[in-house]
Each structure stands twice: as structure tokens, then as C-alpha cells.
Amino acid sequence: MTTTTEHSPAQPLAHQHTPRMPFFELAPDFYKAMSRLEKEAAAGVDPVLYHLIKIRASQINHCAFCLDMHAKDALAEGETVERIVQLAAWQESRHFYTERELAAIALTEAVTVLTDGFVPDEVYAAAAEHFDEAELARVIGAIVVINSWNRIAVTTRMVPGSYTPAR
Template sequence: MSTAQETSAYAPAHTPRLNWTEHAPDVYKAMARLDAAARQGLDPKLCELVKIRASQLNHCAFCLDMHTKDALAAGESMERIIQLSAWEESRHFYTEKELAAIELTEAVTVLTDGFVPDEVYEKAAKHFEEVELTRLIAAITVINAWNRFAVTTRMVPGNYRPGQHG
């Protein structure tokens, strides 16, 4: 029988392989600048949905932690964040524009599934002006790069607080 005084401890965090931001600060700073440039003119909540979805597909726990917290801080609902992993069955939670962005995110993130299909690209092009679409593609590309750094170096999730990054 458990009591209110008992606490359950989480398993210990894994150890990161290396601190890539310390060993290649110029690369990190260039990535941060590219990230900021890609986001210009895009709805911040849409950006966070895209970052969360790519991070789910890439199994990047560090970026999921960061972008879920950033999305909540930007006013995104917990419900829409939770449903994002099953967006195809939860389409009614998202606008057509958001769905086009999410679908494009999946196609760009999982290129091994047959590149970016014309119909996926055309759907996104219908909802985004060319400049905005270019920024969206850049934002998707950048989060995939961040995911690869974080997963490869085994960055530890859980300690991020909104506003900690550029």
C-alpha cells in the first residue's frame, strides 16, 4: 500500500556522448542563425507544431521536450500537442494550412518514403505564399538538423525552460 509520503523516482538520465555546442560553437551559432532566419514570417505556433512533429518522427526526446514547452509558452493547447502524433486521425484539431504543413514536414523528414510527393507539395503551395513556403521548408530542414545533432550526441531532455535558446 502506498502512502502520500512515498515518492517514485524517475530512472537516472542517460549520459550525453559529447557537448557538441562546446566543441563546435561556430557550428551551433550558425545553426541558431539559420533557425532564426527560417522562422521569420512564420506563425510561431505553426513552427512549434512542425518542430514537434519532425522531432516525433526522428525520436528526438531533447527537441520534443524543448518544442513542447515552447509551444505551450506560445499559447498552443496541450490537446493539439498530444494529438499531433496521430494527426491523421485527429485532423479536426488543425486548420487545413496546419495540416498541409504537418504533411509536408513528414514528407521532408522521411525522405526514404519516396521523396516529397507532388500532391503533398502542391497542397502546401496552395496554403502558403512562395516566400512563406520557402521559410517553412527551411524550418523543417533546420529542425531535422537539430534533431540529428541531439540524437547523435544523446542530449538529455528535461531541463529546458522556454526562452533559453536564441
């Protein structure tokens, strides 16, 4: 049996939140520095792969704002809904991704969830099989950057839903 719960914007759900602060207005130089870091991290990483990294890290970090943004960006650039949806269960949906993408997704998880221990040697080795050292450094940089953005957005309770991809 399926049940649905209706809500209206006038009566927000209990788990919805209000932003804590306009972080980037209060720290504009930090925002500019993060934006430059983002641009640098994206350089040299396949855009399709970069979207998968950003979406998977944002799923793990429960960053709704970043999930909204990066899923919309990926869709606007031609990614399929199916691959975005299946990314949350990538280990059971491996056939949707290339071996290279799977290696990057596994590395994204390992770097993002450091509370489970160090990045396992086998995860790093698998990534190193699919990326040369310079590419691997860029992938690691991309993972670090999205985790930084996620932590800002989650901490300041940035609200998802209003983002529109640039044309």
C-alpha cells in the same frame, strides 16, 4: 488491466542515456551558425505553425530533447496540450488543426521521412495551395532546420528535461 513501473533517478531506466559529448561547447561557431539559421528560418513563419513543424519533426525523429524543448515553448506561447498530444496522430485528429496547418504537417512528414521516397507531388501541391512561394520556401527552411537540430541532439544524446522556456 493497467500496470505501472516505478523508477527512481538513482536507478535509471535501461533506455535512458548519457550524453556522448558537449557538441555545442566543442563546436561553438557551428552552434552560432545554426542559431542564425534557426532565426532566419523562423522569420516569416507563423509562430504557431513553426511550433507544430518542430514538434512533429522531432516526434518522427525520436528526438526527446527537442520534443521537450519545443512542446514547452509552444505551451508557454499559448498552444494547447490537446493539440500537442494529438499531433502524433494528426491524420486521425485532423479536426484539431486548420487546413493550412495540416498541409504544413504533411509536408513536414514528407521532408523528414525521405527514406520513404521523394516528397510526393500531392503533398507539395497541397502545401502550395496554402502558402505563397515565399511562405512555402520559409516552411521548407523551417523543416530543414529542425531536422538538422534533431540529428545533432539524437546523435550526441542530448538529455531532455532541463529546458525552461525564455520569458
